[in-house]
Amino acid sequence: MSMPDTSNSMAGDGEPLANARLINYADAIREGLATAMENDPSVFLMGEGIADPASFFGTTKGLLDQFGAARAVEMPIAENGMVGVAIGAALSGQRPVISLHRVEFALLAIEQIVNNAAKSHYVSNGRHKVPLVIRMIVGRGWGQGPEHSQSLESIFGHFPGLKVMMPTMPMDAKGMLIAAIEDDSPVISIEHRWLHYSEGHVPEGHYVTALDGPAVLRPGGDVTIVGTSYMNLEALRAAEVLAEVGCEVELIDLRMVRPLNMAPILESVGRTGRLLTVDSSWAAFGTGAEVCAQVAEHAFSALKAPPRRMALANHPTPSSRGMVPGFYPDSISIAQAVGELCGLSASDVGAVVSKLVEMNGDQPIDTPNAYFKGPF
Amino acid sequence: MLRIRLVEEAIAARYVDQEMRCPVHLSVGQEATAVGVCAPLRPEDKVYSTHRSHAHYLAKGGDLKAMLAEIYGKAAGCCGGRGGSMHLFDTSVGMELSVPIVGSSIPLATGAALAMKQRGEDNVAVVIIGDAAIEEGVFHESMNFAELNKLPVIYVCENNLFSIYTSLNQRQPDRPITDLAEAHGVASGQADGNDIEAVCSTMAAAVGRAREGGGPSFLVFETYRWFEHCGPNMDNHLGYRTEQEFENWKGRDPVAAARAALIQSGAGDEAALATLADDLSREIDAAFEFAKNAPLPGPDAAVQHVYA
Ligand SMILES: Cc1ncc(C[n+]2csc(CCOP(=O)(O)OP(=O)(O)O)c2C)c(N)n1
Numbered sequence A: 001m002s003m004p005d006t007s008n009s010m011a012g013d014g015e016p017l018a019n020a021r022l023i024n025y026a027d028a029i030r031e032g033l034a035t036a037m038e039n040d041p042s043v044f045l046m047g048e049g050i051a052d053p054a055s056f057f058g059t060t061k062g063l064l065d066q067f068g069a070a071r072a073v074e075m076p077i078a079e080n081g082m083v084g085v086a087i088g089a090a091l092s093g094q095r096p097v098i099s100l101h102r103v104e105f106a107l108l109a110i111e112q113i114v115n116n117a118a119k120s121h122y123v124s125n126g127r128h129k130v131p132l133v134i135r136m137i138v139g140r141g142w143g144q145g146p147e148h149s150q151s152l153e154s155i156f157g158h159f160p161g162l163k164v165m166m167p168t169m170p171m172d173a174k175g176m177l178i179a180a181i182e183d184d185s186p187v188i189s190i191e192h193r194w195l196h197y198s199e200g201h202v203p204e205g206h207y208v209t210a211l212d213g214p215a216v217l218r219p220g221g222d223v224t225i226v227g228t229s230y231m232n233l234e235a236l237r238a239a240e241v242l243a244e245v246g247c248e249v250e251l252i253d254l255r256m257v258r259p260l261n262m263a264p265i266l267e268s269v270g271r272t273g274r275l276l277t278v279d280s281s282w283a284a285f286g287t288g289a290e291v292c293a294q295v296a297e298h299a300f301s302a303l304k305a306p307p308r309r310m311a312l313a314n315h316p317t318p319s320s321r322g323m324v325p326g327f328y329p330d331s332i333s334i335a336q337a338v339g340e341l342c343g344l345s346a347s348d349v350g351a352v353v354s355k356l357v358e359m360n361g362d363q364p365i366d367t368p369n370a371y372f373k374g375p376f
Numbered sequence B: 001m002l003r004i005r006l007v008e009e010a011i012a013a014r015y016v017d018q019e020m021r022c023p024v025h026l027s028v029g030q031e032a033t034a035v036g037v038c039a040p041l042r043p044e045d046k047v048y049s050t051h052r053s054h055a056h057y058l059a060k061g062g063d064l065k066a067m068l069a070e071i072y073g074k075a076a077g078c079c080g081g082r083g084g085s086m087h088l089f090d091t092s093v094g095m096e097l098s099v100p101i102v103g104s105s106i107p108l109a110t111g112a113a114l115a116m117k118q119r120g121e122d123n124v125a126v127v128i129i130g131d132a133a134i135e136e137g138v139f140h141e142s143m144n145f146a147e148l149n150k151l152p153v154i155y156v157c158e159n160n161l162f163s164i165y166t167s168l169n170q171r172q173p174d175r176p177i178t179d180l181a182e183a184h185g186v187a188s189g190q191a192d193g194n195d196i197e198a199v200c201s202t203m204a205a206a207v208g209r210a211r212e213g214g215g216p217s218f219l220v221f222e223t224y225r226w227f228e229h230c231g232p233n234m235d236n237h238l239g240y241r242t243e244q245e246f247e248n249w250k251g252r253d254p255v256a257a258a259r260a261a262l263i264q265s266g267a268g269d270e271a272a273l274a275t276l277a278d279d280l281s282r283e284i285d286a287a288f289e290f291a292k293n294a295p296l297p298g299p300d301a302a303v304q305h306v307y308a
Helices: A025-039 A063-067 A079-090 A103-119 A153-157 A172-181 A231-243 A263-272 A289-296 A331-342 A346-360 B002-014 B029-039 B054-059 B064-071 B106-119 B139-150 B176-182 B196-211 B243-250 B254-264 B270-293
Strands: A021-024 A043-047 A073-076 A097-099 A133-138 A163-167 A187-192 A198-201 A215-218 A225-227 A249-253 A256-258 A275-282 A306-314 B046-049 B096-098 B126-128 B155-160 B186-190 B217-222
Touching: A021 A025, A021 A097, A021 A172, A021 B243, A025 A043, A025 A063, A025 A172, A025 A198, A043 A063, A043 A079, A063 A073, A079 A097, A079 A103, A097 A103, A103 A331, A133 A172, A153 A163, A153 A231, A153 A275, A153 A289, A153 B002, A172 A198, A198 B139, A225 A263, A225 A331, A225 B270, A231 A249, A231 A275, A231 A331, A231 A346, A249 A263, A249 B046, A256 B002, A263 A289, A263 B106, A275 A289, A275 A331, A289 A306, A306 A331, A331 A346, A346 B254, B002 B054, B002 B270, B029 B054, B029 B126, B029 B155, B029 B196, B029 B254, B046 B106, B054 B064, B054 B096, B054 B217, B064 B270, B096 B106, B106 B126, B106 B139, B106 B155, B126 B186, B139 B176, B155 B196, B176 B186, B176 B217, B186 B196, B196 B217, B196 B254, B243 B270, B254 B270
Parallel strands: A043 A073, A043 A097, A097 A133, A133 A187, A163 A187, A225 A249, A225 A275, A275 A306, B046 B096, B046 B126, B126 B155, B155 B217, B186 B217
Antiparallel strands: A021 A198, A163 A256, A215 A249
């Protein structure tokens, strides 16, 4: 299991991580792409608007100038074709990285992803390789509405042959992306728009963060929270305030939806006896459902309370801010759920909630809170 | 056209208040296509639109108050606040759907045409798409099917030369877009999208053919968007299009051209047009006041309508 992002961690050349520069998640991705492209001429980028001035929320800025149009390939609006072409190039020894402005656009390419990317290695008896990375961005806030805001990791997580990663921390965003590009299997990367702004210590140069699963973001002995993507930042905040009333949350960033490495989670639940999953998608058939099911199968006797899932309310994402309260789990609802799971007193839960309400201030519900900028 | 122009300009001007909390794709500069396409249609004819749907919605007779309320996220919006500006519809006037996924509405219009034919109606289905949507496979799949079954569907391409910041020549080879239809055996037409009369007559011919069982058509209208792809600002400074190109197109302002034609033909005069503009401005101000003051829906409303 990877260690938490503390000053003990070492960056690339044995340099303490705390000395690494503070940069944001979007820049970390851009660096990861540039580093991988510098290292290996077979790596190339492809996407709709790869050459445009907005440069995928800044994550591909300057790469066209640096590497030229043959390695930063502009695409027509044709997702199924684009992904299929990338799979064909990958089968022929190139390492394409595709970026989709919204995860929903990948739905047009699901045929190629599921039938060809996921299975070519298997059906060829191991001869074919599809070293492909598909970045998909989850939108949220500012009325993105039902077709620009879904977090669809569990769809892709369903298929053997795909790897599905969801980095939360800027350091992982770079290290896991480089690892994904260097990996010989197809990797789906789900990036949350609200994470792009967050800052953390990110080493310079080449380093890889193994695609081996969960990382502990905060150690604790009372309850295990398994979070994905942006939801980790809400959970982290809840955990910080819960600690003030003596409730120690162990927060585990899942990082990899598939392959799902349950060992660190089972170990943690073995100590805490309590499990809460906090998803960025819907609960049913979701990532949290899988984690809870596996804990029930393998660590049932350790459980002091039924495992619990938190996720989006059971309806599509409405555009109007009026309908959003309660739709997404947040630090307050997470703290309340922990309170119930751990049997905290009403006054302790009340104190935690009031503190969180105060910290949130009158921040609008549809824009990222300054707290979530980090540094993390 | 003037009404659409004034509404869109008012949206741009008021967007900075941060009360319309959803993305908006304006079609200032493209009004003649929306109006010319919808003018020959009956209320029973169905129109399908995209992320850039305000003009289509208004041209088909959608309710302005309900549209603005939707953009403001209000319960009185045409989708009750669920959809925002990329999901405008008003089935009472045949504004059937707007879908923000590029190309996604093309088969829906084709299916509507299939239903019309099965029911023996002489209505038509129209899908208005951008030039990027013809790059999607579903465009070809739908056209092939429509021609095979002689469906009363009209595929209208509003060719504004850009997909976000990517120009047509970076995405498509240099060939007449109408060739795509011809290859499927679908009748095609093309006209200056900033000339309301040209759009209207090209469309009327296709509508007539479709009503008489002549099958689908593919129409291409060249036009230009003035504002940024998404949002209330200008974005020429980004350098994806030249100031010169922009100015040339601005010189071909469809609203100004229609106005000049009206005056020249004697169908209108300066005074009448000024009165019209005043009346429209009052209507628009009132609609904005309605939208701003209308109540937001509550979280309880969000759980409704998941299943029919
Ligand atoms: C399937 C899909 N891919 C990509 C996008 C992102 N996107 C939104 S609008 C747009 C440009 C579409 O251009 P065009 O169809 O020409 O219409 P215009 O915006 O010019 O009116 C793109 C690529 C999308 N919404 N759906």
